[in-house]
Amino acid sequence: MSKDEIVLIDGNSVLYRAFFALPLLSNDSGVHTNAVYGFTNMLLKVLEDKDPSHILVAFDAGKTTFRHETYKEYKGGRQKTPPELSEQFPVMREILDALGVKHYELPQYEADDIIGTISKQAQVDKKKTFIYSGDKDLLQLASDHVTVGVTRKGITDIDEYTPDQVKEKMGVTIDQIIDLKALMGDKSDNIPGVPGVGEKTAVKLLNQFGTLENIYENIDEVSGKKLKENLINHKDEAFMSRELVTINRESPVEIKVEDLDYNGYQSRDVIELFKQYGFKSLMGRIDGEEEEVEREDVSFEKVDEFTKNLVSDQENYFIMEMLEDNYHNGEILGFSLVNEKGQYFIPTDVALTSGDFKEWLEDEQSPKIVADAKRVKVALQWKGLDLKGIQFDLILASYIVNPSNSNHDLPSIAQGNGLVDVSYDEEVYGKGAKQKVPEEDVLSEHIVRKGIVARKLYPILDEEVKKNEQEKLIYELEMPLSLILADMEYLGVKVDVDRLEEMQQDLSERLDKIEDEIYELAGQSFNINSPKQLGKILFEELELPVIKKTKTGYSTSADVLEKLQPEHEIVDKILLYRQLGKLQSTYIEGLLKVVHDDTHKIHTRFNQVLTQTGRLSSTDPNLQNIPIRLEEGRKIRQAFVPSKEDYVIMAADYSQIELRVLAHIANDEKLISAFRDDKDIHTQTAMDVFNVKEDEVDSLMRRHAKAVNFGIVYGISDYGLSQSLGINRKEAGQFIEKYFESYPGVKAYMDEIVQQAKHDGYVETIMKRRRYLPDITSRNFNKRSFAERTAMNTPIQGSAADIIKKAMIDVMEKLKASDIKANMLLQVHDELIFEVAKSDLDELNKLVKEAMENTVELNVPLLVEADHGTTWYDAK
Template sequence: MSKKLLLIDGNSVAYRAFFALPLLHNDKGIHTNAIYGFTMMLMKILEEEKPTHILVAFDAGKTTFRHKSFSEYKGGRQKTPPELSEQFPLIRELLDAYRISRYELENYEADDIIGTMSLQAEKEGYEVKVISGDKDLTQLSSLQTTVGITRKGITDIEEYTPVHIEEKYGLAPEQIIDMKGLMGDKSDNIPGVPSVGEKTAIKLLKEFHTLEELLASIDKVSGNKLKEKLTTYKEQAILSKELATIMRDAPVEVQLDDIYYEGFEQETLNQLFKDLGFHSLLNKIEEDPANRESNELEDIKFELVEEVTEELFSEQNAFYVEVLEDNYHYAEVVGFSLVNEKGHYFISTSKAIESPIFKAWAEDAEKKKSVYDAKRSEVALRHHGIHLKGITFDVLIASYIANPSETIEDVASVAKRYGFFAIHSDEVFYGKGAKRRIPEEKELADHLLRKALVLHDIEEKLEAELKDNQQLELYYDLEMPLSFILADMESQGVKVDRERLRAMGEELKTRLNDFEDNIYTLAGETFNINSPKQLGVILFEKLGLPAIKKTKTGYSTSADVLEKLENDHEIIRQILHFRQLGKLQSTYIEGLLKVIHPESDKVHTIFNQTLTQTGRLSSTDPNLQNIPIRLEEGRKIRQAFIPSEEGWLIFAADYSQIELRVLAHIAGDEKLIEAFKEGMDIHTKTAMEVFHVKKEEVTSNMRRHAKAVNFGIVYGISDYGLSQSLRITRKEAGHFINRYLESYPGVKEYMDDIVADAKQKGYVSTLMHRRRYLPEITSRNFNLRSFAERTAMNTPIQGSAADIIKKAMIDMADRLTVEGLKTRLLLQVHDELIFEAPPEEIEALQVIVPDVMENAIELKVPLKVDYSYGPTWFDAK
């Protein structure tokens, strides 16, 4: 195997990183920009170079042997900023976690250590790579040694080989020190020869090759002034060359065998990244090849259970339920794995579900179980008549709370984050697409046992992380209880009137045909309306409408383009309506018909609890949260959703302007708080403030503008976004936002403070301590930084609103049980809860539901809930 030595100039790279990145802090207030940049460089270079040996060299102190010959050496340098000084111990800690050797030598510079080690390595046949921010080290370049110099960014490296140096300067690497002798180096306070710059130095060296030859042949130099300078400063030039010359025989005690790279310490590095707040880097760490074999995992011992007995189970168990299909309502359980202090067990599906002992254990709330995805596990077992109880920890939910920005695909993706690599991802193990397969039992058992072992080993780490982040209450009191409620809701499902849905589909087809005919008439010919190319020709060539945007394939006919042309021609309105109805037909009518359960006539949507970064629930298979209700035809689709019991009613309750109320609470703005306390229409109040008019003078258009900016503030809207929403100029929108912030100074202060806080901490939090990490908030890229700033403003608002309705769901489930009601919670759609209830309980619900929802949390302003009911979901609005 070829040997490759990586030598890093620690001080130089740290300086480059510090000044290349804006000041960053972790949540403890420690500056981290230098170590962050250093880490980015290190990760990149390890991946690209794959060295067998590594050494990071540091300067040992301010004075070196060079100061004896020139006391002013490096004398002009500014004092190291304290924000950088405090990071050097952390950089050394980082290197220790990476198990990378570091070295410093009294009276010598890092350059001399690197020069000595590179020469030693060359003699022993190593390939050498040097990384620095200091071009002095380019003198070390050779056929075996490449010197990488960091440029603008810390990971942008220019590689200096003898060929590159020849192309750039017309010199050989060894002539770099001659060039420094002539031109000096301001950064190191090396004087050189006054008035001799880089161009002159290079020209002289091309002719005379070395400084010594030049000084011996001054009479041959053209130009009297230059001759005079070289004569006068001859000794200074020789001294400058000596100062610039890197020593290659320094008394370095470390040997090449001492700096063999064995791979990093995964657990230690993970913890360090967490302490530093480098959450965006955690999921980039891959176990070093030195720590593992290519695709082989160490054997683990387990037992294939032939007969389920009580002796298998313990008081504390890691229990994994494998269901492969995304829509687990229609999928079979593949198998079970169990890990406790007694052993590691695989139980086949047939042996488990046929065993009364297994059922009794699964349903025993006293028998503690750590799982992955409690909701999925519960729902899957319910299809086999087993109600899983005793779940005390859910690794999926805990990992999601710890960092919602990370994509969680399976147990392996969570395991990797915490340093567990003895497991393949499901995609690797089962394959994908046509190659997807379920292996034979022993191989399957091994995979599932590894998952259970991860659950067993990772729980303590996750719980400690949640505790450090003050998130145990969010986890145990909100998300965990909610998962059980969501399991009930998913299993219950929502009944759909299949025939009514089909009838709606037929009605929509008729409407679509009518729109199609109208469009053809207005166009004067038939064409494929769904073809952007053909539509573009009709609109912008035949009808002569202004082409707002062009693409590589022709005219853009996207919705935003057409909406701007809506008032220019009747055909545009017809096309927009045609598209909306077409989406209703294909996505919601035909889509819903495909997922209605053949036996129950219900749809069993999946509520994604660990997907969004704000904490909001989302809905898939089918998505019942996005049924378009702005169109009358879209609202009518809700007519197909009916109670599952004859004669029952649908009861719907939703929070009124919950996000604006949360904003008033968080911002503490007196005018907003007063308006909500007095029960004023908040959009009218905002119009009064912004337009400086009395209540009776507020027009519908003023209120519309005020409503747009109210909700725009909540969602971090920009002047551009508001201009698009209100069809006004960007300048007008900017003035409008500024007037709003002047009217509500508490909101302005909140927005400024939350962005500043996020830049310091790297994250924002909701009222219940849900975090969202924002690594881009200090980005030098304006667009990335602006998006992160808007996200910092709106996440605490949206996330807190999401937490409140989750709390209301938990409180509501408890209240229904206490009251002994038959009413069932069916759906959560944004700020709305949908129930089905017998008619005799409606009167009680009108009291109970608002009471529970409005008291889910105590804010500085009252929460308000509106409700309605009827025979269908449509009628309950």
């Protein structure tokens, strides 16, 4: 492709298309991202395919435009933009800035007008221009030098229109596009057009008469009495509609083509944003040159024999280096030790064969400042060493002080605090397939530099923790928890591999059976996994109603199939076939791959510094994500078993902890009373919202009440609730309004917490975990709205996370002080999983319930439900 090409994108149109095309997605911070993800995916494809010299994304500046002077009802009747979409506009602009793509909006004008004006400038200079939109409104701009691309359902699928292709696909010329729209009207923009004139009729009229004017000049030649009457009676509307749909190519834009030059982007900036918003699948498409940074030379000593003379009585900055994400039994590349005595590199073999090193490492009284104590402890446990004496964890401190940062590795923390003493790991090791360990002199210097920067960071982070009054949070919660999590990771969970393989076989047989049933219902065999073949069976052979079409044929997506369920029994079987196929490939095969060869256990990794709410997550594998709504998914838990004979699995689960925290924080009398009286909170809410007695609450009412209860915790909007319940937005809004009438304390809390956040710039959990909200006072409505929702729900979600973390510490303290033979294995959301000797089951049950229910004092009781069984599945 020629580099001298211009790309112009209709930002609003593409974002809208992406939002409604993709399922609602959100990152770990709760920011909705589906529209931004779809738009960014399309944008990267355009950048790769076109390699433009100039690029612009145009946005609508507001609801009112010059067209409203012509027709007050222009775009009237449109539903209010869902807040889940509104909040994504500022995110999209943030990503455009990182990608080096200019964006622009002009008061009183639409994105179409900006694009029309800029493309006209480019056409004068005969520059090749590509325009991209989510609808066909911009086809009128196509010319010999301008190609218009219209995204299809998949967002990255784009139909490109030149004037010839417009004629071929639409049946009219470019010059006739405006008249076509004038006759047809446009419901989405509330453009009236002529009643009874659809696309086919409009095309026929224009092919016969050429223009709108000629149609009216020869109105007597129009065939069809009703059509002629409509045309005559709605002549004014037709010409007004043409005025409304005509793009203004003389808009007073303050930019010119030469202002839109595109020079690429800094890959690190883009990657940081992609990490923040969870766009892992897009990160592999980002590449670029890194800036050279001048760093001071460092001197250090390579240790050939570790002795206690190297160790200080004061702080010892101790760094362990590994490349593997999965650090269980992985290769340790070396250590650094930095203190007032010197700067040392300790080769792995020197450290692991030294008695003095082991003695110092396991000395509780010898203070060590580390980065990621959990990781260091687990890796060393696999080498037979037990890390003790941790005074401070730089990674945890960074997370507590700056929870919105997406990266808490040592180089990122250093750079964030203005220290450039150490390179990013990818600069030293490379990334992806090119990753490798460098020569020892490069490796040793990199590891020592980490020790040096750790020494500089400690006073900075320590001061921040104290300033925020977060000493208890780090020293009494996060640091003790990290050591407990390390022991849990090292211990692992026993997996019955034979049972997993048996499940795999059973699922294969079940899938074969369902496959045969589908073939019988279809009357022929075909590839069920082929959307094209499946579409042909459903919509041509079985003649089911067509819901959606794609560029390649009929859509057979899950949402389409769900709508078709009442139409034919084959649909249920296809949905089940897909669900079971995913269980087999993603979960059963995925679990079998990560069973440790020697221990026959799964050693998941708990992420302690990931979410802004303080929630733990797990990876390699994600044991918090095993699907349990489908019985076949729940059964996967049957493969998780005790590691010893005469042991059982016990699960202890907080009951409705977030709603109890809400009752406490909001201090709502009615909510508090319901929990104190041990009422079913969803039934109680249904009684209040629907104004019925307890015996009149049916299952549907309770389900709706449950969705509202949990939705309130997550700051749900009327749109979000309507999607989850399958009702319209008006009904959903009424549910939420009635909820607030029933629980005025909750409404008062939400109003007050927003005001407090505006004053302080952050909100806190009951244990002083902060979440900063820089957009809470933004003039941008979308940014401010999302920050307000976050202010409401973070104290609830974050406090619930704090409570179960403290419960884990309390349980382990009591367990270690007892003679009970048991191990804590997992934390999954609000649930703790143990293995325990059968003889000690009752004692453990009592200990755990007592510790968990009394870990903090709230205005409402905390309730823990515990059960046990021979497998995790049975402990439900």
